[in-house]
Amino acid sequence: MTMSDTLHIKSCPTCGSDKIKRVVRNVTRKYKSQTYIVPKVGLYDCPNCGEKVYDHEAMLKIRAYSPAYRKVEILVEA
Numbered sequence: 001m002t003m004s005d006t007l008h009i010k011s012c013p014t015c016g017s018d019k020i021k022r023v024v025r026n027v028t029r030k031y032k033s034q035t036y037i038v039p040k041v042g043l044y045d046c047p048n049c050g051e052k053v054y055d056h057e058a059m060l061k062i063r064a065y066s067p068a069y070r071k072v073e074i075l076v077e078a
């Protein structure tokens, strides 16, 4: 058996709806007053209550696009 970071969600953790499903979409996030868009993020979206669940891969991707971490990347490159 291998460990996986991929979530397999069958029901919404907030409302319990089984309508929650995995979608891929652009995610708009805010950092301080700055808005940034993360393209094609895989996430679970519940049409019943609007809950969104991000798996580990999605969180890493969102973090990579965040202005909060961009500074660190520039330092590493230099």
Ligand SMILES: [Zn+2]
Pocket (backbone or CB within 6 Å): 012, 013, 014, 015, 016, 017, 046, 047, 048, 049, 050, 051
């Ligand atoms: Zn829900």
